[in-house]
Amino acid sequence: MNDEKYRYKELADFLKTRRAKILPSQVGISTATPRRTPGLRREEVAQLAGIGITWYTWLEQGRPIRVSTQVIESLSKVLLLDKQERIHLYLLANQPLPVDIPGYQGTVSPILQHVLDSLIFCPSLITDQRWNVIAWNKAAYFMFGDFCEMNVRERNIVWAMFTDNKYKQLFVDWNLHAKGLLGRFRSTCGQYIEDSWLAQFIDDLKMQSGEFNLWWPLYEIESNSEKYKQLNHPIVGILDFEVSNFDVSDNSGLKLIVHTPLPETDTAAKIQSLFVEKM
Template sequence: MGDVTTMDLTETPGAQDTARATGTTGMPTRRRSELAAFLRSRRARVTPADVGMPPGPRRRTPGLRREEVAQLSGVGVTWYTWLEQGRPINASAQVLDAVARTLRLDRAEREHLYHLAEVPHVARREATAKAVGPEIQGIIDALDPHPAVVYNSRYDILATNPAYEDVFVGPAIEAIGVSNVLWTLFVVPEPHCPLVFRDSELPVMVATLRGAYGRHVGEPAWEDFIRELSTASPEFARLWASGDVVPPGPRVKTFRHEAVGELRMTSVSLSINGMPECRIVAYTPDDEETRARTERLRSLRARERSAAAGVA
């Protein structure tokens, strides 16, 4: 099993914790009782064999004993006992991580432990998603006739539905050949840029990108993307240097299309379970004129496809 070193992280209970046990400070009583019950239930499911320990004689519990969890986690027995009893003691992220490893908590359980202990949870860094499964594709297809797209946090386009292709993808954008909406908007010649109010919309998108970048600083794919787009677009380089940060959110955006004119669309971002930092962005017409123009545009695209198929 190896040597176990007890952590000296001020988690050992003392007079201050004893005094607080009868006071009103610390986490609420309900949260403490939930934390105690959660720890007991997780401890009961981990057997000595799971952690390389002999079962020993006269074991009355199917899982680990409290002193075994404390030893394996490198914390004091008294401190862990008090934690599991729901007493109002402090817990650091480092110690909670050690307990989580001993109790073999998965990602959701670890996050739940942090919430119950009222310790800020920092999610493990995930690789940036590059594709979606058939379930997500089916969802955005079902949103038709509303345009919908799936972005990751770098604005890579992971999936689209037919309405999105009809409304937003034209010859000039297709010619760029990069499946990233930020790259497209900054590199496409301005007369062909679908955004009407570039001066107000592009800074928001770059600031949203920077908000995500903080979780990926130093990652080659991200650093390469920022460097290459900065080289391709002085305008992006200038906005990136501003350092502004904003979260994504619902907005009304005005787009232009050479066939039907301006389209005013409300965009809404929806998070996707199991795909961290990815979102579905759905667009709905903001007024009846836009709705009519969108329908006319889609009919026009359908006729173009039919004509192309007939020629082929």
């Protein structure tokens, strides 16, 4: 058997074994009578994955047919593949591996945290490539809330903007800022469009936010970073900031976001008063 035929046979066997491991109830199929064989039927997999039964049968027969990335993703979801199994399916289908958005694990270095803490009256955050806030200073705590009390999803900037009602009160002209944020988020998603985390995140946001559900299909892209931000803080009122974004130069994909009080405004003094207020 040549290498190509062997790969198709391996693909066929892999699909069959994984199909046999899935209980119908795991994918929402109710069965009134006992089955003679375990797992899902071929026609059930084909229907759930949105592909033709004949075409899927050919796959399990090891026929030399090309499998697209869309089909791989559909089969991965139907067959409940974990990360390593999904990668293996891509390799067997002779498709390039999908690029996932790396999530940042752990905490930032003490040096990086010291940089944040040194920006005393500048609310500053560090985010990962999924737009999760992973580090912050006290001024950011005063502006955006206690990140320690939030779960990972609540600390996501995009999620918070569209699901946390206090952000709609905090941002002056929330619609403008939310649309801009969405455009910048979308511009960073292109290379990760097949990432399973991203797909689930977008689906969940569509369910939670009417504005996100309305604006996401518009495909508006905004690559430029935000320059200015005006916030209406519940204690000290209107605050004006210049916003700067910096890449952390350790190949981690982290970003430092600094909100600098706009000169010739009373923003710095108001932030300073928050430190006194909270003492």
